[in-house]
Amino acid sequence: MLSHHISKLLRRSYSRAISNCRDFTSTNVETDPTKRDPAPFFFNKEIQQCLETLTTLDYNKVFRTRKDGYKQKPPEFKFLTDEELEEARKAAQYRAKKYLQMPPVVKERLEPSEPLCEDPALQDHDTVKYVFTDITYGLKDRQRSIVVREPGGTLRHAFWKERDRMIQTFLPKPERKLQKPKMFEDEYMKDLLNRNEYEFILDRACVQFEPDDPDYKAITREVYEHINAERHFDVLRSTRHFGPMVFHLVWTSNIDNLLYEMIETNRIEDAALLIRLYHMIHPTTKSAVEQCEHTDDVDFIMHYVRLESLKKDKIQKLLQSYKELQREREIVAEGIKQAHGISSENVNINK
Amino acid sequence: MPRLPLHCSSGTGVISPFSKAIRLARYGCTNRPFYHIVVIDVKKGERKPPIEQVGVYDPIPNMHNEKLVSFNFERIQHWIAKGAQVSTPVADLLGLAGFLPVHPRTYMRAWRNRRTVEKCS
Numbered sequence: 001m002l003s004h005h006i007s008k009l010l011r012r013s014y015s016r017a018i019s020n021c022r023d024f025t026s027t028n029v030e031t032d033p034t035k036r037d038p039a040p041f042f043f044n045k046e047i048q049q050c051l052e053t054l055t056t057l058d059y060n061k062v063f064r065t066r067k068d069g070y071k072q073k074p075p076e077f078k079f080l081t082d083e084e085l086e087e088a089r090k091a092a093q094y095r096a097k098k099y100l101q102m103p104p105v106v107k108e109r110l111e112p113s114e115p116l117c118e119d120p121a122l123q124d125h126d127t128v129k130y131v132f133t134d135i136t137y138g139l140k141d142r143q144r145s146i147v148v149r150e151p152g153g154t155l156r157h158a159f160w161k162e163r164d165r166m167i168q169t170f171l172p173k174p175e176r177k178l179q180k181p182k183m184f185e186d187e188y189m190k191d192l193l194n195r196n197e198y199e200f201i202l203d204r205a206c207v208q209f210e211p212d213d214p215d216y217k218a219i220t221r222e223v224y225e226h227i228n229a230e231r232h233f234d235v236l237r238s239t240r241h242f243g244p245m246v247f248h249l250v251w252t253s254n255i256d257n258l259l260y261e262m263i264e265t266n267r268i269e270d271a272a273l274l275i276r277l278y279h280m281i282h283p284t285t286k287s288a289v290e291q292c293e294h295t296d297d298v299d300f301i302m303h304y305v306r307l308e309s310l311k312k313d314k315i316q317k318l319l320q321s322y323k324e325l326q327r328e329r330e331i332v333a334e335g336i337k338q339a340h341g342i343s344s345e346n347v348n349i350n351k
Numbered sequence: 352m353p354r355l356p357l358h359c360s361s362g363t364g365v366i367s368p369f370s371k372a373i374r375l376a377r378y379g380c381t382n383r384p385f386y387h388i389v390v391i392d393v394k395k396g397e398r399k400p401p402i403e404q405v406g407v408y409d410p411i412p413n414m415h416n417e418k419l420v421s422f423n424f425e426r427i428q429h430w431i432a433k434g435a436q437v438s439t440p441v442a443d444l445l446g447l448a449g450f451l452p453v454h455p456r457t458y459m460r461a462w463r464n465r466r467t468v469e470k471c472s
């Protein structure tokens with residue numbers, strides 16, 4: 001009976017510690033705009049939709065040969081009816097969507113601060129810490145209570161580092177290492193970044209860390225910044241990390257390079273969507289407050305570039321050249337149509 | 352010494368009508384103790400198959416200077432409710448974990464340690 005009550009108390013106090021942390025974060029949001037929580041924005045349905053569209057599903061890239069240790073199946077050739085083909089396509093679409101599931105972007109976790117109880121009579125009961133892990137079946141990792149008894153007699157919740165270590169010790173996850181792999185250290189990271197192994201780094205980080213781990217945040221930030229500086233967006237496009245990268249760039253208001261690249265590769269619709277995403281996340285910026293009268297994508301981008309972009313001249317020039325190119329293309333297309341004698345309008349005019 | 356038979360970590364599940372105890376069973380090898388916390392009949396020997404294993408205890412500190420203990424609190428609660436006895440070392444650990452009240456022996460050990468430290472200094 002007693003034990004039952006105490007364990008209940010333990011669990012409740014643990015949940016209270018977590019809720020305290022939450023309270024702390026919520027007060028932080030109001031006072032400090034730079035440290036606001038990205039999770040409600042990231043999980044917003046519209047924003048998710050935007051990020052998915054920006055990722056651009058490319059089947060060749062999604063179903064490329066992956067060096068992930070699984071045995072590859074040889075390709076099969078089949079005769080299919082139309083319905084079967086439709087079904088197979090749908091199955092492939094489903095699988096592709098699974099491959100492109102984005103890792104979440106959430107706020108950094110906070111250490112539990114308050115000790116559970118302090119007992120000065122237990123001073124020097126041992127020279128080392130005791131770490132107690134609850135291995136009850138069927139609990140989620142976040143619900144597991146892990147407590148530490150210090151040599152000084154204090155009982156406290158384990159720090160996140162200790163928690164991760166204990167959970168990996170007693171309930172190991174495949175491919176996750178107990179210690180941080182060497183490749184995430186600075187010198188090796190630099191080498192990997194210079195070799196453009198972005199996806200490898202990000203995949204490994206996803207496996208190794210929880211999404212709210214400060215280490216994960218630092219590593220992903222470094223990779224995204226490097227990609228942004230080198231403009232290697234195409235490496236990540238159509239992988240699961242493109243969405244979070246776009247979100248990070250928008251979150252830090254640093255989308256000029258991405259915008260430039262999108263216009264350069266004739267993705268005007270994507271570029272407009274990117275700016276709409278920017279307005280959704282930063283609704284108080286100049287270009288979001290001053291509504292654009294034009295409905296055309298190019299004008300919409302122009303409107304943003306004029307008001308906010310740091311690289312105005314470059315992007316404006318690029319947009320101008322894009323417009324001219326588009327006009328020329330139209331002329332050529334019309335010419336071809338005329339040559340084929342397809343165009344109905346021209347025929348009418350000629351008459 | 353012959354190699355100890357390692358029983359199924361969930362235990363044999365064979366429950367006798369006799370009274371039970373939650374206690375430590377020494378596994379590991381020479382000079383390297385390692386304990387399983389098991390539920391077993393009071394009168395059975397240490398090496399006999401347990402009814403259930405409810406945790407482990409590693410008495411040698413690891414590289415981070417920690418002794419690792421794990422408990423399946425749900426099952427321990429169940430067995431204590433059924434009237435299983437708890438041996439002193441296990442009660443000691445459960446007391447340190449905050450599951451049971453701190454065992455008097457822990458207080459005694461702390462007090463003795465403090466006394467020796469004072470004497471030495």
